[in-house]
Amino acid sequence: MPELRKDPISGRWVIISVERGKRPSDFGMRVSPKKGGFCAFCKGNEHTTPPEILAFRNNGEKPDTEGWTLRVVANKFPALNVEGKLDRVGEGIFDKMNGVGAHEVVIECPDHSLTLSTMPLKSVEDALWAFHQRITDLKKDSRFKYVLVFKNEGDQAGASLEHSHSQLIALPIVPHLVEEELFQANQYYKYKERCIFCDIIHQEQGDKTRVISENDDFITIAPFAPRSPFETMILPKNHESSFLPDGNFTLLAEILQRTLQQMDKVLHMPPYNLMIHTSPFKNEINDYYHWHIEIIPKLTKIAGFEWGSGFYINPTPPEEAAEFLREAEI
Amino acid sequence: MPELRKDPISGRWVIISVERGKRPSDFGMRVSPKKGGFCAFCKGNEHTTPPEILAFRNNGEKPDTEGWTLRVVANKFPALNVEGKLDRVGEGIFDKMNGVGAHEVVIECPDHSLTLSTMPLKSVEDALWAFHQRITDLKKDSRFKYVLVFKNEGDQAGASLEHSHSQLIALPIVPHLVEEELFQANQYYKYKERCIFCDIIHQEQGDKTRVISENDDFITIAPFAPRSPFETMILPKNHESSFLPDGNFTLLAEILQRTLQQMDKVLHMPPYNLMIHTSPFKNEINDYYHWHIEIIPKLTKIAGFEWGSGFYINPTPPEEAAEFLREAEI
Numbered sequence: 001m002p003e004l005r006k007d008p009i010s011g012r013w014v015i016i017s018v019e020r021g022k023r024p025s026d027f028g029m030r031v032s033p034k035k036g037g038f039c040a041f042c043k044g045n046e047h048t049t050p051p052e053i054l055a056f057r058n059n060g061e062k063p064d065t066e067g068w069t070l071r072v073v074a075n076k077f078p079a080l081n082v083e084g085k086l087d088r089v090g091e092g093i094f095d096k097m098n099g100v101g102a103h104e105v106v107i108e109c110p111d112h113s114l115t116l117s118t119m120p121l122k123s124v125e126d127a128l129w130a131f132h133q134r135i136t137d138l139k140k141d142s143r144f145k146y147v148l149v150f151k152n153e154g155d156q157a158g159a160s161l162e163h164s165h166s167q168l169i170a171l172p173i174v175p176h177l178v179e180e181e182l183f184q185a186n187q188y189y190k191y192k193e194r195c196i197f198c199d200i201i202h203q204e205q206g207d208k209t210r211v212i213s214e215n216d217d218f219i220t221i222a223p224f225a226p227r228s229p230f231e232t233m234i235l236p237k238n239h240e241s242s243f244l245p246d247g248n249f250t251l252l253a254e255i256l257q258r259t260l261q262q263m264d265k266v267l268h269m270p271p272y273n274l275m276i277h278t279s280p281f282k283n284e285i286n287d288y289y290h291w292h293i294e295i296i297p298k299l300t301k302i303a304g305f306e307w308g309s310g311f312y313i314n315p316t317p318p319e320e321a322a323e324f325l326r327e328a329e330i
Numbered sequence: 331m332p333e334l335r336k337d338p339i340s341g342r343w344v345i346i347s348v349e350r351g352k353r354p355s356d357f358g359m360r361v362s363p364k365k366g367g368f369c370a371f372c373k374g375n376e377h378t379t380p381p382e383i384l385a386f387r388n389n390g391e392k393p394d395t396e397g398w399t400l401r402v403v404a405n406k407f408p409a410l411n412v413e414g415k416l417d418r419v420g421e422g423i424f425d426k427m428n429g430v431g432a433h434e435v436v437i438e439c440p441d442h443s444l445t446l447s448t449m450p451l452k453s454v455e456d457a458l459w460a461f462h463q464r465i466t467d468l469k470k471d472s473r474f475k476y477v478l479v480f481k482n483e484g485d486q487a488g489a490s491l492e493h494s495h496s497q498l499i500a501l502p503i504v505p506h507l508v509e510e511e512l513f514q515a516n517q518y519y520k521y522k523e524r525c526i527f528c529d530i531i532h533q534e535q536g537d538k539t540r541v542i543s544e545n546d547d548f549i550t551i552a553p554f555a556p557r558s559p560f561e562t563m564i565l566p567k568n569h570e571s572s573f574l575p576d577g578n579f580t581l582l583a584e585i586l587q588r589t590l591q592q593m594d595k596v597l598h599m600p601p602y603n604l605m606i607h608t609s610p611f612k613n614e615i616n617d618y619y620h621w622h623i624e625i626i627p628k629l630t631k632i633a634g635f636e637w638g639s640g641f642y643i644n645p646t647p648p649e650e651a652a653e654f655l656r657e658a659e660i
Contacts (some may be wrong), residue, residue, distance in 0.1 A: 001411050002429030004503070012506055014410050015429055030576050052593045079635070079643050081331050093526070094554045100334030100344055106530055112637070150634030158633025167634070172334070175639030176342055196423070203422045224424045256493025276639030296637055304480030304497070308605030309505030315408050 003317075005225035008196060010108045010177065011184050014225045014312045017052065022315040024231060024266045024324055027128070031154035031269045034113065034162045040076075041163035043068070043110040050074040054103060054133060056126055069128045073136060078103035079169060086143060086172055100143055102170035107132050107163065114154060115164050115261035115269075125253035127166060132155065132244060134168050139281050140242055144170040146280045147180065154271025157298040157312075160295065166274075174280045181277065182289055189288035197290030198239050200224075207320045212326050218255045219250055222318035222325070229301060229316035230267060230325065234293040241286045243278040263297060266330040270297040291302040331646075335555035338526060338658035340507065340616045342513050342557045344642045350560060352645040354654055355598045357629040360483035361599045364443065364492045365436075371493035372438040373398070379403040381435060384457055384463060399439045402464060409499060416473060416502055430473055432500035436460050437493065445483060445599075447495050447590035455583035457496060461606070462574060464498055469611050474500040476610045477507065482631075484601025487628040496604075503608045511607065512619055519618035525569050527620030539649045541546065542592065544657050547578055548585045552648035552655070554635075557629060559654065560597060561648035562589055564623040571616045573608040586623065593627060595658040600627040 003016045040048040046064040054072040069199040074082070077255045080101030088097040108127040109119045116124055135147045152159040159165075174182075188196040204210055204221050212220040212232060220234045234255055236244075244252070263270065278291040306312055333346045334640045370378040375396040384402040404412070410431030418427040435534040438457040439449045446454055465477045482489040483495040489495075498638050504512075506592060518526040534540055550564045564585055566574075574582070593600065608621040635644055 001414055002409065004410075004427045005431050006425040008423055008425070013503055017409075079332065080334075084331055092537070093336070093338055093529050094533075096337040097334045098422035099334050148635065148638050150638045151366045152633045156631075158631040166543075168547075169635060169639075169642075171639070173343055175640065175641055180640070199423050203424075221472075224421075273634035275634050277638065294638070301486075301488040302632055303482045304603035304605050305478065305499060307603045308478050308480045308507065308607065308624070309499075309501075310507035311501075311505055329607070 007225035075103040106166040127247040149276040151274040157271035222322040227312040263330040337555035405433040436496040479606040481604040487601035552652040557642040591660040592658040
């Protein structure tokens with residue numbers, strides 16, 4: 001009998017095939033081998049990207065030249081425009097506003113051949129620092145309510161360039177999925193006076209079947225009701241409502257890279273999407289929401305059932321996925 | 331400047347690139363040519379599927395033999411099990427229940443080479459009849475709250491078999507996306523005392539830029555805030571809360587097939603997902619919800635931004651998509 005499970009954070013139900021779960025070898029999706037050729041993100045081609053917004057390089061070096069270890073530039077083909085007013089307006093029954101927002105790219109490392117799981121740990125830590133610095137800066141712009149940090153690895157996961165990079169999109173509205181999580185977390189807090197994420201961490205640490213790894217400050221789990229096989233979630237163990245106010249990036253980089261290495265080992269370098277969810281600017285420090293990273297390997301297709309229902313069919317129980325990932329020798 | 335548009339039915343925002351919209355030729359996705367080979371859905375192989383639940387065939391013919399024009403059978407690999415009790419239960423903070431539901435396949439036509447857009451119109455009409463009959467039957471089972479009808483065309487859209495077929499999944503819970511639409515429609519009704527869908531139809535008929543086609547009873551539009559390029563929606567012009575209580579399937583079949591033919595012509599047979607949204611069994615006849623068909627051609631990838639935000643980036647304004655589809659000579 002399959003199981004219907006409800007994700008307590010989003011309120012979303014998923015169908016889990018608990019009986020004959022699909023094993024890692026049942027999924028054929030791999031990141032395509034890198035083709036190489038000209039790459040605007042490689043060192044030496046700094047002049048072909050928009051100018052640096054932020055870069056980690058030795059003091060005194062000129063911007064947009066070689067010598068950097070990390071660069072942040074504006075997206076050359078932004079989804080939203082950074083200039084302009086919102087101009088919220090109705091069109092009869094409909095609502096619209098100008099597509100105002102920032103869209104930036106974080107080039108995590110100059111080496112074309114590396115990924116978040118193979119680059120030096122220092123580069124992963126630097127990327128987290130860069131996210132934090134850019135969010136802090138974009139927050140000053142009163143038009144923006146939220147910054148979504150995400151990463152697409154592999155063309156099947158939507159990456160249009162193969163050189164490893166992450167993206168930030170500053171938005172004039174709080175994303176729908178974040179609003180849903182905030183709503184559920186708030187309801188739970190009103191009832192229990194506890195953070196739902198803290199309670200989940202407590203339960204998972206006792207149960208152990210869905211825990212993948214832990215260090216002093218962070219824990220990686222397979223969520224109870226994952227949308228996708230081998231979906232994982234990284235959370236700070238202590239309550240923190242927004243993305244690292246105290247900036248402990250060393251331990252976060254360590255568990256993030258370890259999680260990606262475990263996934264690469266078990267699933268042979270699957271394409272994936274990674275997203276950071278954090279409290280919106282407006283109520284950044286609160287008792288009910290808990291920032292986290294979600295990682296979804298791209299192994300199944302979104303089809304009519306998912307488009308029509310908002311439910312997901314997941315052929316691998318998270319308990320089995322967690323066991324595979326936990327036992328991966330990296 | 332891109333535009334942020336809000337879909338008034340789901341409450342979801344999308345980013346529309348209104349300046350340099352992607353044209354049909356910019357999308358490379360096509361349905362793969364059919365490979366043929368053994369097919370359980372072809373005539374002569376009736377014994378290889380689960381037994382017929384419903385079939386359209388001449389009186390007196392034996393079930394599960396040749397001679398049918400349409401067959402409905404249980405899905406051999408169902409997402410949910412039809413036997414069993416729900417057994418809702420908690421697991422600490424989490425909620426789960428048995429995966430009880432029905433999962434059926436509608437084989438719309440015996441000919442392996444045809445699709446909904448190329449099969450005889452009578453077959454399309456029969457498929458709609460079959461949906462209606464199966465929903466009416468499944469409704470009698472008190473465990474079920476909703477039946478989602480959907481179709482995946484092409485392997486890129488999630489079809490695992492190439493012989494044209496639709497699917498029905500009876501669910502013990504109302505799908506999340508339907509709940510969202512019901513909520514928004516209800517809010518609107520409380521405020522305006524009118525159906526939001528009726529108001530949208532009225533505005534679109536006046537505006538005309540997003541209308542694709544019409545007949546006496548139905549209208550096809552490109553929604554104001556579509557998730558995907560060339561997304562379309564078919565609605566009954568008069569208020570009807572649930573899937574065709576008076577059963578006018580001829581005109582529905584006609585506009586559905588025409589819409590798919592226009593899409594095939596403009597986008598060269600794209601893979602697509604089709605879903606029917608209707609009021610749940612519990613409050614089937616009401617003044618605020620309006621059943622409809624959604625068709626999403628599979629032209630873009632769902633990536634980190636969409637997974638993380640629940641927003642969509644749509645590179646083709648619906649006004650341009652509607653013009654292409656409207657002017658397609660079929």
